[in-house]
Amino acid sequence: MKRSLLFVTLFLCSLGFVLAQSASLQGKVTEEDTGEPVIFAAVALYQNGVLKAGTETDFDGNYNFANLDPGTYAVEVTYLGLQTQRIEDIKVYEGKVRIVDIEMTSGDAITLETAIVRTFKVPLVEADNTTQGATITSDQIRNLPTRNINALAATTAGLGSADEGDNITVRGSRTDATNYYVDGMRVQGSLIPESEIDQLQVITGGVEARYGDVTGGIISITTKGPSDQFSGGLEAETSQYLDPYNNNLVGLNLSGPILRNKKGVSVLGFRFGGRYTYNEDDDPSAVPVYRVKDEVLADLEANPVILRNGAQLVAADYLLNEDVNALETRPFEDLTRYSATAKIDARFSEAIDVTLTGAYNEVNDRFTPSENSATRASWRTLNSHNNPFDNRTDTRLNFRFRHRLGGTVSGEDDDRKVSTVQNASYVLQASYENRLRDIMDPTHGTNYFDYGYIGRFDVDYVPVFNVLFDPVLQEPYLVHSDYREVLRGYDPTNSPNPVLANYNNTLGVSANEALNPEQGNFAIGDANNLTIEAFNAINGRISDLFQESWGFHQNVGSIYNRAFQSDQDIIIFNANASFDLLPGGSEKGRHSIQLGIAYEQRTNRQYDVRNPRRLWQAARQYANAHIQGIDASEGADTIGLYSELYGENLPAPFFDAPILGVEIAAQDNSRFYREVRNALGITDLRTYVNTDALSPDQLSLDMFSAQELNDQFILDYYGYDYLGNEFDGTFDEFFTARNAEGLRTFPVAPARPLYTSAFIQDKFTFRDIIFRLGVRIDRYDANTKVLQDPYSLYAIQGAAEFHNQ
Secondary structure, eight states, rough: HHHHHHHHHHHHHHHOOOOOOOOEEEEEEETTTTTOOOTTTTTEEETTTEEEEEOOOOTSEEEEEEOOOOEEEEEEOOOOOOHHHHHEEEEEOOTTTEEEEEEEEEEOTTTTGSEEEEOOOOOOOSOOOEEEEEEEEEEHHHSSOOOHHHHTTSSSTEEEEETTHHHHHHEEEEEGEEEEEEETTOOOOOOOOOOGEEEEEEEEEEEOTTOOOOOSSSEEEEEEOOOOOOOEEEEEOTTTTTTTOOOEEEEEEEEEEEETTTTEEEEEEEEEEEEEEEEBBOOOOOSSEEOOOOHHHHHHHHHEEETTTEEEGGGGGGGHHHHEESSSSSSOEEEEEEEEEEEEEEESSSSSSEEEEEEEEEEEOOOOOOOOSSSSSSSSHHGGGGGOOEEEEEEEEEEEEEEEEOSSSSSSSOOOEOOOOEEEEEEEEEEEEEEEEEEOOOTTTOOOGTOOOOOEEEEEEEEEEEEEEEETTEEEEEEEEEEEEEEEEEEOOOOOOOHHHHGGGGGGGTTTTTOTOOOOSSSOOOOOOOOOGGSEEEEEOGGGGEETTTTTTTTOOOOOOEEEEEEEEEEEEEEEEEEOOOOOOOOGGGEEEEEEEEEEEEEEEEEEESOTHHHHHHHHHHTTEEEEEEEOSOOOOOEEEEEHOOOOOOOOOOOEEEEEEEEOOOOTTTOOHHHHHHHHHEEEEEEOOOGEEEEEGGGGGGGGHHHHHHHOEEEEEESTTTOBOOOOOOOHHHHOBBOOOBBBBBOOOBBOOOEEEEEEEEEEEEETEEEEEEEEEEEOOOOOOOOOOOTTTSOOOOHHHHHTO
């Protein structure tokens, strides 16, 4: 007994392992005629026809399989002189003990060679009910009229969702308070097709110590494993001709052995499942939705702004009821999903098995911006064909190593004895998950300067003169006072946003038309020229007057003005150890001990061009920001006389005047004014640059400095530099990093939170009584720094300093 207790103590001290799936199957084998226990009967455990484990009954006829994967099993008991018994369709649930007592009968020489096969009958009263919730098996899933995992889980009492398939709330908790597990590992991204689920457990209360960081509930999924024989399935369904939603699905699964040992037992098997899903409307509305008719839309896009009594008005303001259609489906709201799962099980010996699981999920979800918003104009009526995409990709790998160290009985033949410590095992698990996401306009994508481009606006910068009077000579004379932008031409021919360019149709300006011909190469005083500001749409800006119709609908040609992308890596390591402690034998009660640790590290990145249209405004603002105006100081250099520069006949009463140069001043942390001139081959920084005459492919983000873009509130990023390149540096580099020019680059390190935990749990079983006691410790480390508040009334304390008080 002392040696057993010493072994237990060493086991607890040396193993600090956590969460793996844990289920057990136990029972008692007796003779039907006498009721006596069958001692040292051979008990074999099968799943999908594959031998999973074997053990022997003890002196009391009891057997136990611990640390099982949840699923459906078969138990076969053999003993010399008794009829072989096989019990099939035994549902073993995660975290629970399934009790299967077996009675063996005697038989003649002929019947002893065959097995009596029975189907397990689920008891009316669940013996192990220490957690609240429900378990849904693959058979039940197959019969339910839904394929969404959240919808499946929502059939459990205490769970709810706003709509079928929406995020789950558990007993009134928040929708993000539900944790998801697949094969014992916590996952963050998309789950697997329901056809690959062997068992789905929902826990709403009585959460075990091996789970942590839970404020709502838990949904734990066990995937199907390889089968002993080759098998497969193909499914296809469509509603294309049955309803307007056009739901289509094609699925495939294959399973079977790869390698068998000399006894014909599968020791290496595989399972693969794949599915393609397409929904023309993935979340149908309960009421009709409205969209303008195609022929009306074509007219609106050709002339979004119209003239009425000399005033420019939004053409959509004059729509009538007959100009729109009431639709049963939301237009341009299609969703395409590609899913694949693969699993390989390898059994190196009766004690060691390895599982490698992979999952891939890709979703292309088209959506309507600001749908159901109470404050923003509706997008759908006039712009549903411009809906952006939300693309998500989730890749997951999971490795598990399981080693069973001992069974029920030790020794051989006459030296066999029942161990006080039984079913000792440990499980090592590691997983890697990568989640990618991007949300942007499908046409422009990451071509950021396309979002706001309307067309080419040609501009001249002409000198402006003031007329002064010389009191000595009693004659007027001219003084150069400034430069003026004079619009010379407008060409929207190559615009990637032709509908937005049509907002300018009411101005009556044709492509390549010579504008402001009355304005020569100079100006005296004020002038009444057509300017770029008179246009309804210019690069980077649409007039507020024409962006909406009556404040209810976004006007035609609207572009989703955002380009977002994120990248999340999740690395998890779990280690779990378990054993059964029977200090007084199996009839005196069983302590099922579990203990362990878990480690999780996330690396989160995000790069968000929140307003790519504003890039054109930034370019226009920074291109000539270093030019302070003309240098009118005494003795300032002049460029030359007007006649020398332009060689024109001077019209009366104009007389020749010197043209002053401009004064320039370098801007702190500015880059664009230099880079745009380098790209255009302009060496003189005093030369004005007209960015509205450039095309999108002539501009790029790296022309700007980090401060220039951030000051315009264009970017939001972490885990990247300001140009969208992944950055793996430190928090401090935000304050110190500079480029080769000495300009600060403001890189932001990725968020790298750390999560660790440890627990120990005892599940004590005595006859029909089961209770559980456990202790768990969780630690979360944000693993970063935060800026101090300079206006705080009290000294700022760190977490360690606060807790040490």
